[in-house]
Amino acid sequence: MTNTDGQPAPSGPQESKLGRWLVIAVLCAMLVGAVALGYLGWFSTDIEVPAAGYLALVLGVMFSLVVGVGLMTLVFYSSRKGYDEPAVLIPEPESESENGRSDPQ
Structure with a gap:
């Protein structure tokens, strides 16, 4: 089964929950590793x-x-x-002589 983008759709709520917990577990492991490296770097020297x-x-x-x-x-x-909105071309107003009308004089 595919969604409108052509990507395979998750078969059920269990797969999305498993993926979410997997991402959380990987991020927690990276956090523990960063804290361990910081601790070792801070206390490994006597300077x-x-x-x-x-x-x-x-x-x-x-x-x-x-x-x-x-x-x-x-x-x-x-x-x-609104400064992040895409630029919009504002057309210049047409003069009467460009419309094929003659200027009254």
Whole structure:
């Protein structure tokens, strides 16, 4: 059975639930891996980070958050105000001489 796009349609609700849980499981596994790598990278060395390093880290994270929030705000603003709509050609009004009419004088 295919849908209107020619793609095979799921045979039942069980297949879509299984796929959804599979995606969630893969994403959770990736999250656990990222946390494990972060932990190992942070605590695998005995080098002490100076206070200026922590300050730079905090300022970098804050700057990144401000830029991200600002850009997302602009995306939502432009979408709500209609700036993201496709361009529309507005035809120029025709003059009377172009319509085949003579100008009254």
